[in-house]
Amino acid sequence: MPSTTNSLFLNQLGSIVxxxxxxxxxxxxxxxxxxxxxxxxxxxxxxxRPATAGEVVNxxxxxxxxxxxxxxxxxxxxxxxxxxxxxxQTIVLNLSRLTQIRQLDSTANSLVAExxxxxxxxxxxxxEAGRLFPLSFAADGSAMIGGAIGTNAGGTNVLRYxxxxxxxxxxxxxxxxxDLLDDxxxxxxxxxxxxxxxxxxxxxxxxGIVTAAKLKLFAAPAQCHTAWLAIDQISAGxxxxxxxxxxxxxxxxxCELMSSTSLQFALRxxxxxxxxxxxxxPWYLLLELTASDHFPLASLLEKRLSQALDDGQVRDVVIAQxxxxxxDFWAIREAISAAQKHEGGSIKHxxxxxxxxxxxxxxxxxxxxxxxxxxxxxxxxxxxxDGNLHFNLSQPVEMETSEFLAQWSExxxxxxxxxxxxxxxxxxxxxxGQLKREELVRYKSPVxxxxxxxxxxxxxPDDLMNPGKLLPDK
Numbered sequence: 207m208p209s210t211t212n213s214l215f216l217n218q219l220g221s222i223v224x225x226x227x228x229x230x231x232x233x234x235x236x237x238x239x240x241x242x243x244x245x246x247x248x249x250x251x252x253x254x255r256p257a258t259a260g261e262v263v264n265x266x267x268x269x270x271x272x273x274x275x276x277x278x279x280x281x282x283x284x285x286x287x288x289x290x291x292x293x294x295q296t297i298v299l300n301l302s303r304l305t306q307i308r309q310l311d312s313t314a315n316s317l318v319a320e321x322x323x324x325x326x327x328x329x330x331x332x333x334e335a336g337r338l339f340p341l342s343f344a345a346d347g348s349a350m351i352g353g354a355i356g357t358n359a360g361g362t363n364v365l366r367y368x369x370x371x372x373x374x375x376x377x378x379x380x381x382x383x384x385d386l387l388d389d390x391x392x393x394x395x396x397x398x399x400x401x402x403x404x405x406x407x408x409x410x411x412x413x414g415i416v417t418a419a420k421l422k423l424f425a426a427p428a429q430c431h432t433a434w435l436a437i438d439q440i441s442a443g444x445x446x447x448x449x450x451x452x453x454x455x456x457x458x459x460x461c462e463l464m465s466s467t468s469l470q471f472a473l474r475x476x477x478x479x480x481x482x483x484x485x486x487x488p489w490y491l492l493l494e495l496t497a498s499d500h501f502p503l504a505s506l507l508e509k510r511l512s513q514a515l516d517d518g519q520v521r522d523v524v525i526a527q528x529x530x531x532x533x534d535f536w537a538i539r540e541a542i543s544a545a546q547k548h549e550g551g552s553i554k555h556x557x558x559x560x561x562x563x564x565x566x567x568x569x570x571x572x573x574x575x576x577x578x579x580x581x582x583x584x585x586x587x588x589x590x591x592d593g594n595l596h597f598n599l600s601q602p603v604e605m606e607t608s609e610f611l612a613q614w615s616e617x618x619x620x621x622x623x624x625x626x627x628x629x630x631x632x633x634x635x636x637x638x639g640q641l642k643r644e645e646l647v648r649y650k651s652p653v654x655x656x657x658x659x660x661x662x663x664x665x666x667p668d669d670l671m672n673p674g675k676l677l678p679d680k
Contacts (some may be wrong), residue, residue, distance in 0.1 A: 212251070215272050219254050219297070222264045227255040227303070238298050241290045242283060246640060250277070250291035250298045257303040259320075259378060259386065259417040265299060266415065267384030275670045278411035280322055280350035285556070286639025288357065288410045288675050296673070301352050304417060307331050315423040316375065318390060321352025321416050328421065337423040340367035340459075343635075344540045352416050358408035360635030362539075365591030366459040366496075367424065369635065370407060376420035377403045382413075382666040392420035405661070410637050411672040413665045427459075427496035431507050432532030435514075436487035436521040440565040440590070443491045446514055447591060450495070453506055460494035461591035467600075468542045468587040475548045476541035480534070485522035491590070492539050494532070542587050546600060551607035552585065553617045555597040557625045558634035564593055567628040574620055575599065579613070594634040597621060622649065638676045647678045 220228040229235055230252045239248035251274070256262045269276050276299045277291040284290070291298050304320035307328070311317070312335050319328050326346040332339040341354060343361035353359075355377070360369040367373065375392030389403050406414055437443050440463065447461050466488055473479050497503045507525065514520045526532035546552050559567050568586065575582050581602035588595040599617055601610035622632045626649050633642055646655065655678070662669075662677060 215268070215274065216252055218268050219252065219265060222261050222268065223254055223256050227257070229253040229255075235298070238279060238282060238300060239291060241287050243285060246287040246290045246292070248290040248292050249294045250296050251294055253298040253300055255300045255303050259304070259380065262299070262301075262304075262380045262415060262417050263384050263386055266380050266382070269297065270383055270668070270670060273668065273670070275673045276415070277672050278352070278356070278415045280352040280356075281324070281345070281348050283345045283349045283353060284357065284639055285554075285636045286357075286633075286641035288637050288639030288672070289353065290640070292640070292674055299415065301415075301417070302350065304352075308418065310335055312337060312423075315425075316392060317421045317423055318418060319351050319421060320418045321350060321355075323351050325349050325351060325354060332423050333426065335423075336426055338426045339373075339421060339423055341370060341373055344543060351419055351421070355407050355416050355419055356410045357635070357637035360589065360592070360594060362460045362462065362536075362589060364589060364594070364635075365461055366456065369592075371404065373422050374403065374407060374419050375422055377406055377416055378418040379406050379414040379416050382668070382671050386417075387414070390418065390420045408637070410639065410676045412662060412676050413671060415671070425498070428499040429501075429503055430494065430496045430529065430532065431503055432495075432526040432535055433491075433493045433507065433511060434482040434524045434526075434535050435491040435493065435511070436483060436485045436523075437489045437491055437519075438487060438521060440489055440568055442519050443489065443590060444561060444565060446491075446510075446519060447493075450493070450507070450510060453510060454495055454497070454503065455501075457495045457497045457501065457503060458493065458591065459496045460492065461589070462492040462539050463586070463588055463590035463595070464490045464492070464539060464542065465584065465586040466490070467583055468546075468585045468598075469538070471545040471549055471585060471600075472538050472541040475545035476538065479538050479541060482524050482535055482538070483522050487521050491520075492535055494536075539587070542585070543596070546585050546598060549583070549585075550601040550603075550605075551610045552601070553599045553611070553614050555595075555599075555618070555621050555625075555632070556634050556636040557595050557597050557621070557630055557632060559593045559595070559625065559628055559630035561590075561593045563628045563630075564590070564595070567624060567630070568595075570628075571597075571621065571624045574624070575617075578616070578620065581605075593630075618645070625649075640675060643674075643676055643678045645678075 304322035583600040
């Protein structure tokens with residue numbers, strides 16, 4: 207774009223949002239162009255921060271008229287480069303000023319939040335109304351609902367409440383030509399054609415820009431019981447989970463798996479962290495059950511875990527004796543990802559497997575890693591209840607980080623081929639972004655890819671919405 211035209215275009219954007227919310231200086235752009243894991247360093251013409259859906263509409267219309275691509279961004283917590291602009295001819299459309307909770311209806315158990323609302327703030331608003339918004343993950347305090355919708359984020363409560371897709375009943379979306387799709391009614395029954403809301407969830411901003419969402423709320427649990435278990439086999443944990451779900455009438459809200467290595471990393475690097483038990487084991491489970499007051503959850507949990515100890519299904523059990531102790535257990539689990547950074551280079555995989563094949567996948571894949579690189583340190587943790595593992599690989603202690611990371615592609619191929627062999631997915635909750643889009647050619651069916659491209663062309667024929675993300679090059 208010629209400099210004169212460029213100045214006119216930027217002036218138009220500034221007139222929409224105000225000069226204080228349009229940034230072109232490198233130092234102001236830098237935070238929005240840096241991907242959290244440092245895998246990508248981006249580039250952009252400008253950063254623009256609208257405050258309303260109407261301003262987003264006007265920005266998109268201005269960009270569409272000028273042929274300027276847009277990269278939507280909210281909390282910039284994407285782990286796959288999905289919110290990183292990579293061209294000086296694009297703008298970053300940052301939604302962090304869209305922070306209004308427009309409506310909260312306790313009777314209908316729903317809440318309408320704008321795309322820039324931080325997840326933790328939505329949780330708090332629901333709690334103050336005596337309700338629960340169950341979407342929860344480590345970045346609660348910085349991630350925003352727009353980004354969570356874009357990647358169909360998961361987290362620790364998916365087992366009981368579902369991922370983001372299952373928590374959204376309606377959306378407000380600005381399309382590539384600037385039209386506003388208002389689908390916020392969120393009716394439980396509305397059979398009037400295609401499900402347009404679901405089309406944009408998990409699309410990573412490649413089809414349109416989400417400006418608001420109608421979210422589902424739930425009754426706040428009156429009791430919560432948390433337990434830490436040491437187990438020898440993943441399969442034993444899966445069997446125990448199945449039993450507890452049946453016995454408790456679905457009251458298991460969380461079931462997290464941690465390898466001994468991942469636990470060691472968290473205890474080593476999380477200030478104040480203490481091991482919940484002295485028993486050593488290859489694997490640990492973190493269980494959480496929630497219910498209303500009338501359900502005899504505490505006695506049920508204690509009885510089933512006592513039986514598991516007697517039968518040798520588990521090595522050891524600690525049931526939290528207070529809410530604080532339960533929160534301490536969760537703090538250890540949530541610390542693993544950050545702790546791994548202190549152990550050198552890591553090659554990370556966010557994968558999903560059929561739960562009945564998950565243990566076999568791990569048992570078959572770990573020896574292959576050791577054969578390829580002696581002393582590699584698999585740091586495996588994740589959401590056992592929904593089949594999602596963070597199958598992360600930390601470098602050998604004595605190896606140079608650069609030497610280890612140079613093998614990224616080889617380990618990706620090994621792990622992803624194994625995932626595919628066992629009927630799984632190479633992306634469970636982090637999205638595709640830039641990191642995995644070419645992998646889709648190998649693991650996504652050609653028919654599915656063709657349909658995705660046709661949808662993209664229909665809704666964004668000029669490829670202005672988050673170009674270079676999600677869809678692989680032809």
